Amino acid sequence: MNDRNYVSNAVCVKCGAVHEAKPDLTTCEKCGGILDIRYDYDRIRSDTDPAKIQARSDRSMWRYREFLPVRGDSLEDPANGQGSKTALLPKLRVGWSPFYRADRLAREIGLETLYIKDDGINPTASLKDRASAMAVVKASEAGATTIACSSTGNAASSLAGNAAAAGFETYIFVPERAPKGKVAQLMMFGAHVISVQGTYEDTFRLSAEAIDQYGWYNRNAAINPYLMEGKKTVSFEIAEQLNWKMTDYVAVSVGDGCTIAGVWKGFKDLFAAGFIDRLPRLISVQAQGCCPLNRAIAEGTDWRPMEENTIADSIAVGVPRNPDKALNAIRESNGVVVNVSDEEILAAMRLLGRTSGVFAEPAGAAATAGVKKAVGTGLIPQDASVVTIVTGSGLKDVANAMKAAGDPLLLPPDLKRLEQALSAQGLV
């Protein structure tokens, strides 16, 4: 592979305008709409196939390089360790996260076939590492040395971590109310953290002004179209880990809409290139207390803002920044929508842990809560096959794990008392 890649162009999802896919691409120059990266699928199909990809030793998101919007010379040549400056950037090992067949979880939910894709097992413990790893490569291609974003969550920590590994400076804008633990994680990665005395909107605005002013590379998933191209690699892995035989459904929790849109893009890419012979239906799971996109689908209307009433902070997005792509994805896939309560999310956290040894943050467990509910209400049939994506680790939010966990058995150090207590619980 030379410095050419398989990208054709970038198309506005709103007005259809076609743009050249430059590394510093943001939104549509004509209407401000979000862009979608298109590929030459025929050429991909003629140059590679599933068996060739499966034979690669690279176990990371970069394994799927033909489907990625990076210059051919931006990835290291495995044969000789040579490449461009971008290829030689040190990178965290993002992707190729664990994929488990979850028979015990399936039985408890009443479903025949269920798989867990655990994307909490990533360098900074969330699926967002895929987007941030892409941001770093595109920033390098654009000649930037500094990357910025505004966020307090997984996007910020993944940007800080991936950028630190590659030697980029980062400026991260957080509202003053951001949890100190999350700010600490950012600062440990050496990010310049600006705590803004104001609302999230104030914070976002100041970051946008500063990005304009200083020419920093913009890592904002709804403005930078490449980030979704990073996120879609989760679908490539799911397909390969299923040996390219897709399940009926794939469930994902939904906040600003970028992740579900990325998941769908990944499957569409594979289908277009002939790697899979059918597309799964998406299960879009939102929190009951914050479900503007699912409401729009359910009511067949435009989306309208909602309050953000849920413990699942990573998907508590009342004004989603990528509604068009997300709604398209759900509709195109003939998807279903499920809203879950905080209690159902906490129960799904316990269920994932107890049956499968997977510790998810609330937003990470929401998809599983949605699958359980969808089976319970008959929205999806019991003999369906489903993949549920865990988008982030429970270690990100121990406070909510404590809410979900309940209390241990408190006892003096006395075997007789232990025996009584265990037999009273019917345990021994």
Next chain:
Amino acid sequence: MNDRNYVSNAVCVKCGAVHEAKPDLTTCEKCGGILDIRYDYDRIRSDTDPAKIQARSDRSMWRYREFLPVRGDSLEDPANGQGSKTALLPKLRVGWSPFYRADRLAREIGLETLYIKDDGINPTASLKDRASAMAVVKASEAGATTIACSSTGNAASSLAGNAAAAGFETYIFVPERAPKGKVAQLMMFGAHVISVQGTYEDTFRLSAEAIDQYGWYNRNAAINPYLMEGKKTVSFEIAEQLNWKMTDYVAVSVGDGCTIAGVWKGFKDLFAAGFIDRLPRLISVQAQGCCPLNRAIAEGTDWRPMEENTIADSIAVGVPRNPDKALNAIRESNGVVVNVSDEEILAAMRLLGRTSGVFAEPAGAAATAGVKKAVGTGLIPQDASVVTIVTGSGLKDVANAMKAAGDPLLLPPDLKRLEQALSAQGLV
């Protein structure tokens, strides 16, 4: 591979008595000493080689099955997905953690060649997953359905997670003072957690009595010799990720001594089978406030108990439970010992994060603090090649990350004020 494995026997490290390697093996029947599992290295060497292992698609600790004390039919046959009951146990994907060449970190430390083995990227976020995954397989071989241990730390969470995935019950004994967040993680995995109103010694004793009483499988790294055989897989991966060309040194943080003993066992196994042509020297890093093993090496005396004065809780072990194997390992390798202060540990956490995008818990960063100090004092030469093992993720201990992190820049949402602040810091 049939149901035979490559284990020869189990030898007491104290009195030399030879035992048959049964699945429920604990300590020496004669003197109570800790046992060491021995293999038939000639047969391993005649049946496999580095190239054969490198060609395997399994990217987990089980990749090295010839060197592991599990029955041949305890691991799934990749060809047909068949195997014994143990082989078909669902398993978390443990091992094959990231390995990074860390040039920027090396430069800051003043060292020529430095690699990071990030074992925080494991299912429950620590190296202990390797031991617990082994415990689950051996418990299954022994016909047990319940596993127990006493611990509040990484051993407990890794046992709870790996056992949950495989469908085992767990009983975990913690002292009442155990941090609520850690207890919550255990309970999320469905462990039966017994909070003991007493000291850690009381807790340990009650767990031992209960294990006797109920016949539970014992997951205690200093009693169960197989667990070290799980831990040693980190060395197999390091060697393979170095293309079987060992570095001069490998640095590891040391608490109860089981991990450094496991690390050493792994390299010795590879050397005995001819997979590597030289053994690295170990750098044993302990906290200044709790360094009984390093003190014994430095003074050439027997070890004596110490207080446990360090923030690095995972290595705060004043009475190490595996002193013999650990001291043997350091001495046999012609190793060096380094003690680091809490301030040096916190500085190493920042250094790992800022230069390499790796977020370590204090005990996980201690080895790196030790490398820095050893280079600074001339204990190891600047042109040495070193691997530093990160044994656990910083997400396990956000409170200490907050201590290390410092404060963000606090500002109103005003671009002018931002410009002034950044230029005052010389940043733009």
